[in-house]
Amino acid sequence: MDSALATTDPNMPETEVHAEHEHVALPQHRHHFETEEQQREAGSFGMWLFLLTEIMFFGGMFFAYLLYRNWYYPAFAVASNQLSVPLGTINTAVLITSGFCMAIGVWAAEVRKKGVLVAMLLLTTVFGLIFLGVKYDEYHEKYELHHIPGDSFNTSMFTNPAGYGIKEEPLAPDMAQKTQIFFFLYFAMTGMHALHMIIGIALLLWLTWRAQRGDFSSGYVAPIENFGLYWHFVDIVWIFLFPLLYLINRHPLH
Amino acid sequence: MAHEAIHTDAHDPLNVTNPEHAQHHIVTPLQYGYVYVTLLLFTGITAAAAYVNLGWANPVIALAIACFKAVIVILFFMHAAYQxxxxxxxxxxxxxxxxxxxxxxxxxxxxxxxxxx
Amino acid sequence: MSAAIGNTIVSLPDQTTAQIPKRNYINNEHGLLSWLLTGDHKRIAILYLISITFFFFIGGAFAGLIRLELLTPQPDLVSSDTYNKFFTMHGIIMIFLFLVPSVPATLGNFLIPIMLGAKDLAFPKINLLSWYLYVIGGTLTLAALVLGGVDTGWTFTTPLSTHYLNTHVITAAMAIFIAGFASIFTGLNFIVTIHRMRCPGMTWFRMPLFVWAHYAASLLMVLGTPVLAIALVLVALERIFGIGVFDPTKGGDPLLFQHLFWFYSHPAVYIMILPGMGVISEVISTFSRKRIFGYTAVAFSSVAIALFGFFVWEHHMFIMGVSNYSALVFSLLTMLVAVPSAIKIFNWAFTLQKGSITFETPMLYSFGFMGLFTIGGLTGVFLGSLGMDIHLTETYFIVAHFHFVMVGGMLMAFLAGIHFWWPKMTGRMYPESLSKLAAVTTFIGFNLTFLPQFILGYLGMPRRYHAYPPEFQVLNVLSTAGATVLGVGYMLPMLYLAWSLKYGAIAGDNPWQATGLEWQIQSPPLTENFTETPIMDHEAYDYEWLANKTKKEVTTVG
Structure with missing residues (x-):
């Protein structure tokens, strides 16, 4: 264990590692904390508070969704049916798998299995990238259909669904216009979610590099643990986005 | 387990041993596995339920399942149950x-x- | 009475032998980089102090220009567009770049770890990051200003901000978004520090009320600010892509923006005022030599204000077309906030009762706070009542109301705190008589500026116009004259505090004979604050404990 500590930080003089008493200080222990436990608990509490701000940040958009879904239900139902449920379901599964790998990664760090940790972090990254890839594909389809809100937004698919081979009730032109709000919320919410994933993947790469170096193999697991909290939070946002955006009314014309 | 050795140092009880403090707990991969399977299962259920016309119950069921999934992620993946x-x-x-x-x-x-x- | 005024509790060390401690946080390291890359909460507090002072004077300059324009009924100094930009920049700078970080990021940053007996805040790097975010936010605000300004008002009202204006709305929104994260990180750091870093024996009910007030304000920062962030993101998206979320022509609801904006911006006034109330608790206790009357009630009233603060935001929207029934509910809930605020004022008054009151500068500012905040708070109750609000809102009455709370309340508290802890922060005293003059000047100037505005508003002069009917001129001239006096009142501390850095008397550890942990260490403190972890073995504001401690020290030394 001593050798593991020594290799993690070559600048650390041996004498400091062996403090006067038998308590072994981790090199990552910051001087202003009394104990490592205090440091660890402070870190995880801080992360939870940050996630609180994230709840409120997404909360504003969830409320906007709730409001407009109730005001413009027909438009929301029809527009929602243009999203692909198979892709959405697969993506949900992919993201849950990514979260599962992350959870195993936290366990690996706790029991100091460096190889497993690195592998799990890489798997987490890979599944995250698959999710983003599928998301890109979905976005691209919406781009081709002119369903991206803004000047080029086109409602003809909703006023004349039969012309596009879609089994839906046609919407009145002013209600069809409201599909733009659905698509805006779709892009804003999934886009903000994707942005969080991109930031997460950047952090994952950095953590993988540090894990490979052996930073988390000596009992110091706070960064892995706290990143895990973040990553699972991003999962939870998607767990709500999936039914709200994809599954509003999947049995039209009944 | 090796890492328990780190925590042998007795620190001041008034400082960190209080309601804000919890014994550190490691969730096993098997438990994670159960949670993972449950999550996948309910993802399937929620997608399937959307195709059945249940009237007002459709969004309620979808949200209830989402809440259930979120709760087990928070409790086990995020270790809130042991915090x-x-x-x-x-x-x-x-x-x-x-x-x-x-x-x-x-x-x-x-x-x-x-x-x- | 005159004898009482002459009394003072100030006790300075013998100036012929006294010295600033050789080792302290200021001279621990040298060079600009040692400041810009520091993790020390005290140095970050100083960085914040310098930057908020800079923005305060820019915001103040805009206030001066506004008052100058309003000297005459005709629009003769600037065009109406320029005037709109003036009050917008005044609002944005004063609220987001001065009031929100004023006490928490400077005094709070400096004092909370010391008051808790900790070596630093829980996350020093995040603390530094917070300052950098603040600087980036400030720079972007200045960029918006230099590139041509913003004229939405600080409220970014949609659809005005999204559809009708061709100014730098996005730059300003981005600035506030980023400065908002600075505030979130400060709050997050405080909450974790207060929960996790208290020294042995420092139970929740032994913490100074300053810390309680900051705890409550931090909760608001963490829970409220992200909602503002998302509202501003949506405004920016609406402007760039025209996506329609707040655009009635596309089915959006402009009031949704108001709900999201005020969900933050109402609690934000408590973010601004609560830390000020914390300062007042410390000052009043010290200069009346008494434990704060009803300590527990004052502590919980801070938390109650924070909680109720989230339930009342719609009172900013009563005339905007919200539902009447809902307005009724929010109006009643608004009255609820008056209760914990009154608890504080009454408890401070009872602390003063039979106390040994002395009238040092911080105490003068605190008296100013108590009077002006009470007026500001009570007029807030007027505005919270539905019938009165229709008549008074969007007039100068509301301008006077929030300036009484924010300037008369918060700025007085900020200055009280700066004077009170100046000896601790710098190791030197400010000049006493000059500072008393400044306190009195500020008080007179303030009342002269804003009391006429209550009358103006009641008579019906609308806010945000740069011209007005000639019959309002007398009151406006009074207000502008008062603003001049107020300006002098704010310049004075700036000058003599800078002077005192070099020439002020050496303050010693505890010039006020105060009980807080911060007064038991050297001034300026060591980088690590305490040489050994302190143990809190007495209640907060325990003057007997202090007297015993002093007696013991004298006998040991003697």
Whole structure:
């Protein structure tokens, strides 16, 4: 264990590692904390508070969704049916798998299995990238259909669904216009979610590099643990986005 | 387990051993596995349920399943079940404030045009 | 009475022998980089102090220009567009770049770890990051200003901000978004520090009320600010892509923006005022030599204000077309906030009762706070009542109301705190008589500026116009004259505090004979604050404990 500590930080003089008493200080222990436990608990509490701000940040958009879904239900139902449920379901599964790998990664760090940790972090990254890839594909389809809100937004698919081979009730032109709000919320919410994933993947790469170096193999697991909290939070946002955006009314014309 | 050796140092009880403090707990991969399978299962259920016409119950079921999934992610993947009371209250406070935002704003929207909402 | 005024509790060390401690946080390291890359909460507090002072004077300059324009009924100094930009920049700078970080990021940053007996805040790097975010936010605000300004008002009202204006709305919104994260990180750091870093024996009910007030304000920062962030993101998206979320022509609801904006911006006024109330608790206790009357009630009233603060935001929207029933509910809830605020004022008054009151500068500012905040708070109750609000809102009455709370309340508290802890922060005293003059000047100037505005508003002069009917001129001239006096009142501390850095008397550890942990260490403190972890073995504001401690020290030394 001593050798593991020594290799993690070559600048650390041996004498400091062996403090006067038998308590072994981790090199990552910051001087202003009394104990490592205090440091660890402070870190995880801080992360939870940050996630609180994230709840409120997404909360504003969830409320906007709730409001407009109730005001413009027909438009929301029809527009929602243009999203692909198979892709959405697969993506949900992919993201849950990514979260599962992350959870195993936290366990690996706790029991100091460096190889497993690195592998799990890489798997987490890979599944995250698959999710983003599928998301890109979905976005691209919406781009081709002119369903991206803004000047080029086109409602003809909703006023004349039969012309596009879609089994839906046609919407009145002013209600069809409201599909733009659905698509805006779709892009804003999934886009903000994707942005969080991109930031997460950047952090994952950095953590993988540090894990490979052996930073988390000596009992110091706070960064892995706290990143895990973040990553699972991003999962939870998607767990709500999936039914709200994809599954509003999947049995039209009944 | 090796890492327990680190925590043998007795620290001041008044400082960190209080309701804000919890014994550190490691969730095993097997437990994670159960949670993972449950999550996948309910993802399937929620997708399938959307295709059955249940009227007003459709969104309720979808949200109930989403909440259930979120809760087990928070409890097990995020270890909230094994955390101190403080962390549990923090999580509660977050959802409480979200509900305040939603319900109190809704008082305006619902009563602006009674019955038309 | 005159004898009482002459009394003072100030006790300075013998100036012929006294010295600033050789080792302290200021001279621990040298060079600009040692400041810009520091993790020390005290140095970050100083960085914040310098930057908020800079923005305060820019915001103040805009206030001066506004008052100058309003000297005459005709629009003769600037065009109406320029005037709109003036009050917008005044609002944005004063609220987001001065009031929100004023006490928490400077005094709070400096004092909370020391008051808790900790070596630093829980996350020093995040603390530094917070300052950098603040600087980036400030720079962007200045960029918006230099590139041509913003004229939405600080409220970014949609659809005005999204559809009708061709100014730098996005730059300003981005600035506030980023500065908002600075505030979130400060709050997050405080909450974790207060929960996790208290020294042995420092139970929740032994913490100074300053810390309680900051705890409550931090909760608001963490829970409220992200909602503002998302509202501003949506405004920016609406402007760039025209996506329609707040655009009635596309089915959006402009009031949704108001709900999201005020969900933050109402609690934000408590973010601004609560830390000020914390300062007042410390000052009043010290200069009346008494434990704060009803300590527990004052502590909980801070938390109650924070909680109720989230339930009242719609009172900013009563005339905007919200539901009448909902307005009724929010109006009643608004009255609820008056209760914990009154608890504080009454408890401070009872602390003063039979106390040994002395009238040092911080105490003068605190008296100013108590009077002006009470007026500001009570007029807030007027505005919270539905019938009165229709008449008074969007007039100068509301301008006077929030300036009484924010300037008369918060700025007085900020200056009280700066004077009170100046000896601790710098190791030197400010000049006493000059500072008393400044306190009195500020008080007179303030009342002269804002009392006429209550009358103006009641008579019906609308806010945000740069011209007005000639019959309002007398009151406006009074207000502008008062603003001049107020300006002098704010310049004075800036000058003599800078002077005192070099020439002020050496303050010693505890010039006020105060009980807080911060007064038991050297001034300026060591980088690590305490040489050994302190143990809190007495209640907060325990003057007997202090007297015993002093007696013991004298006998040991003697």
């Amino acid at each position: 101190s009371r403080l962390i549990k209250m923090t999580i509660g406070a977050g959802f409480f404030m979200f509900l305040v935002l939603v319900t109190m704003t809704l008082t305006d929207y619902i009563s602006r045009a009674w019955g038309l909402w």
